[in-house]
Amino acid sequence: MLEDRLRRILPLVSKPARYTGHELNMIRKPWNEIQVRMVFAFPDVYEVGMSHLGGKILYGLINEHPDFLMERAFAPWPDMGKLMREKNIPLYSLESFRPLKEFDVVGFSLQYELTYSNVLNMLDLADIPVLARERGEKDPFIIAGGPNAFNPEPMADFIDAFIIGDGEDVVIELLKNVRHNRANSRSERLRSLANIHGVYVPALYRLAYQKDGTIAERKSLFPEAPVRVKRAVVSDLDSAFYPVNPVVPYLGVIHDRAVLEVMRGCQRGCRFCQAGIIYRPVRERSAGNLKQMARDTLCSTGFDEISLASLSTADYSAIDDLIKSLVDEHGPRGTGVALPSLRADAFSVGLAQEVQRVRKTTLTFAPEAGTQRLRDVINKNVTEEDILSACTAAFDAGWLGIKLYFMLGLPTETEEDLDGIIDLVKKIKRLAGERCKRSPKIHVGLAFFVPKPHTPFQWEPQASQDEMEEKKKYILANGRIKNVKFDFHHSATSYLEGIIARGDRRLGQVILSAWRRGAHFDSWREHFNPKYYNDAMEEAGLDPDFYVSRKRGWDEILPWDFVDSGVSADFLWEERERAYRGEVTPDCREEGCQDCGICSNLGVDLDLKGGH
Amino acid sequence: MRWRVQYKKGPVIRFLSHLDMVRLWERTLRRSGVTIELSRGFNPHLKLSLGTVLPVGLWGKREYLDLELDGDWTIDRFRSHVSQVLPPGIEIGNLRDIPPKTPALMAAINASVYRIAIPKAWTEAAFGTVDGLKQASEIIIVRSKDKKKTDIRPGIIELNLIEDRLGSELEAVVVVGGPQAVRFPELVMALADFGLPEEAMTDYWREANYIRDGGTFRSPLED
Structure with missing residues (x-):
């Protein structure tokens, strides 16, 4: 019995409750009565994975189907991983304590480039060959989805099939396909998967490269393999499945609250933002449904907080009504409402104040850039006046803590823009001094810009690591302000993220070799060792700057070009041009269609419940 | 109204920490619909306190919990509400009301x-x-x-x-x-x-x- 063996080793590891399952609302279906069995595998630790919304949706959705089941597995923390290897305990699912190898499908969620080494580590812990081509007839299919599937190529060597776009419909199609083709050979089954809309099977293509390292040709080897893979999209979110009885972790996890997905997509059009493209168009849920979802979720979980999740919750068309009624209904029993993504304007502060009737939180604003010029370049349609009036309103309403997020290394950035960040923070600090009795805490988070596929900046060079460090030094030297804390992202981490984010298939050997050298939990600073990757790049004869610091041209075949997000390349390029001209592009909800192509391309439409 | 509840923390949840157990009880009571008094302040919490810390890795046959109920509850009604929403591994044993001045479990159990x-x-x-x-x-x-x-x-x-x-x-x-x-x-x-x-x-x-x-x-x- 695996559970008995675990009892012996779990006293030796940190946070053993990560590995014991049996949580409230966990679903364990009778194994032998199920036709296709899938395990959701999250390549980070339990507390991170259990905070992930997509996993909750798929878990509820698949388990609702009478013929299918889905269980869960997370990356064991290094202390546990080591013990599992020593004691020959394979990576298992938390529901039935079965090795991952016994499932038909193992589905990884790819949220972040620095978790890729954990995917390999988890496969290896599960005793499944890490390389797709080495898997046998009996091995499970290893599939992957999530935002990073929009550039699947760096993981093409390890993943049998990617789901691109909204997973709800595709995953059910995929499980039906697996059920239907059980008798066929693995290669036949793989080819059949490629027929499903939104599924990409990398083994069915061959790549050729030019002397300069760019892609010469991408060839589809089988008739089933489409030249371009179109993203799947749920056109009517309001009627889509939503899990109102999610698994409730015993451990404190990152997002330890009831989550309502109020809408999917964001139409603001920030030019650095990948999510703003790949989740288009905005599709809202109706306030009536959301209120019922809140009631049901609180009742089934006992959480004391409801989070209204989306890319930009203040943009939800019925936000006022929704917040007011949630606070009225659930506030008296001490249940709070959280707004995780607020814009830096007075309207958002008004919403936050509404929420504040129950519970004090810190306010977070993301001006992203320090000058109006640069904010126009990135199409962050927020003015200094907006930001200052938001802060004024926040201080007047009694907030004593504010977080501000900026990016360093955006295209066209100069020293003036760095000064702009410092000046803006100083102005906010001065405002606070005038308006607050006690000196408020101002926390400034600075991330390094990493250009992402499917954005207008996908062709742009990223700052080198030296440049990142210089910018950091400049801010630290010129931005000494009392009671203001600056917090920087790790430049080596951002650099590696940059390599992989716009990487091609050849990075597979780099990820493999880095993992073999010891890379895992790269997103955790205490475990990240850039040397593993530097050595692996060198061994593969690849130049990191080819991926990070190089400006790409319009004619270049980008590794992710074949993934059709629905937004046209012409639109992205035009947005890039407008960025360099400092021209902003308005939100199509307010100023009419801006021709991004999504609606006609995917046969969908903006779905705003409160009207345009 | 102050009550004392005896419960079992079963083997399947033996690796929960004391803090995890506090969270477990808060959520269980919220699900049950039993009305518990809230602490004052910006972060209102249910008024409940657990007995001496049970080390991570141990299960417990007879553990204790004190809570302050808001409104009129009978033992039977409390039991039927709570027992419907208990997480795996938890069982409720005896319970009773206790005088308001009774020393806290943490101090009393020795x-x-x-x-x-x-x-x-x-x-x-x-x-x-x-x-x-x-x-x-x-x-x-x-x-x-x-x-x-x-x-x-x-x-x-x-x-x-x-x-x-x-x-x-x-x-x-x-x-x-x-x-x-x-x-x-x-x-x-x-x-x-x-x-x-x-x-x-x-x-x-x-x-x-x-x-x-x-x-x-x-x-x-x-x-």
Whole structure:
């Protein structure tokens, strides 16, 4: 019995409750009565994975189907991983304590480039060959989805099939396909998967490269393999499945609250933002449904907080009504409402104040850039006046803590823009001094810009690591302000993220070799060792700057070009041009269609419940 | 209205920490619809408090919880509401109302009973260990928190080995709280030093908690 063996080793590891399952609302279906069995595998630790919304949706959705089941597995923390290897305990699912190898499908969620080494580590812990081509007839299919599937190529060597776009419909199609083709050979089954809309099977293509390292040709080897893979999209979110009885972790996890997905997509059009493209168009849920979802979720979980999740919750068309009624209904029993993504304007502060009737939180604003010029370049349609009036309103309403997020290394950035960040923070600090009795805490988070596929900046060079460090030094030297804390992202981490984010298939050997050298939990600073990757790049004869610091041209075949997000390349390029001209592009909800192509391309439409 | 509830923390959730247990109870009570008083302040919490910390890795047969109810609740109605929404591993035992001034569980409970299951093959050795410990004038262990050498003999109130068909159960009654307190890992260390290593223990749990007054032991539910 695996559970008995675990009892012996779990006293030796940190946070053993990560590995014991049996949580409230966990679903364990009778194994032998199920036709296709899938395990959701999250390549980070339990507390991170259990905070992930997509996993909750798929878990509820698949388990609702009478013929299918889905269980869960997370990356064991290094202390546990080591013990599992020593004691020959394979990576298992938390529901039935079965090795991952016994499932038909193992589905990884790819949220972040620095978790890729954990995917390999988890496969290896599960005793499944890490390389797709080495898997046998009996091995499970290893599939992957999530935002990073929009550039699947760096993981093409390890993943049998990617789901691109909204997973709800595709995953059910995929499980039906697996059920239907059980008798066929693995290669036949793989080819059949490629027929499903939104599924990409990398083994069915061959790549050729030019002397300069760019892609010469991408060839589809089988008739089933489409030249371009179109993203799947749920056109009517309001009627889509939503899990109102999610698994409730015993451990404190990152997002330890009831989550309502109020809408999917964001139409603001920030030019650095990948999510703003790949989740288009905005599709809202109706306030009536959301209120019922809140009631049901609180009742089934006992959480004391409801989070209204989306890319930009203040943009939800019925936000006022929704917040007011949630606070009225659930506030008296001490249940709070959280707004995780607020814009830096007075309207958002008004919403936050509404929420504040129950519970004090810190306010977070993301001006992203320090000058109006640069904010126009990135199409962050927020003015200094907006930001200052938001802060004024926040201080007047009694907030004593504010977080501000900026990016360093955006295209066209100069020293003036760095000064702009410092000046803006100083102005906010001065405002606070005038308006607050006690000196408020101002926390400034600075991330390094990493250009992402499917954005207008996908062709742009990223700052080198030296440049990142210089910018950091400049801010630290010129931005000494009392009671203001600056917090920087790790430049080596951002650099590696940059390599992989716009990487091609050849990075597979780099990820493999880095993992073999010891890379895992790269997103955790205490475990990240850039040397593993530097050595692996060198061994593969690849130049990191080819991926990070190089400006790409319009004619270049980008590794992710074949993934059709629905937004046209012409639109992205035009947005890039407008960025360099400092021209902003308005939100199509307010100023009419801006021709991004999504609606006609995917046969969908903006779905705003409160009207345009 | 202040109530005291006895519950079982079952083996499947033995690895939950004290904080996890507080969270578990808050959520269980919120789901149940039982109205509990809220603390004041910006972060209102349900007014409930758990008894002495049960170490991570142990399950407990008779653990305790105090809470302050808002409104009129009968024992039957409370029980039927809560028992419908209990998470795996939790069972509710006896419960009763207690006078408002009753000392908090954390302060009142001063003795715990631990049990350790021992297979047949080790039972012989276990008898030796128990005799050895009983005869020892001092039992020196190195405390894990500050690496200090400490004599835990004064904190061991009773030690017994109960033989059964499958092997035996070692029962240790120890002091909790105060300078003589014996923590469970310290007990395990002492047993190992006296010839009973951890691999000889197939299971361990806390059997009961008591309020001890000289030679008398009463349950937290007794007056």
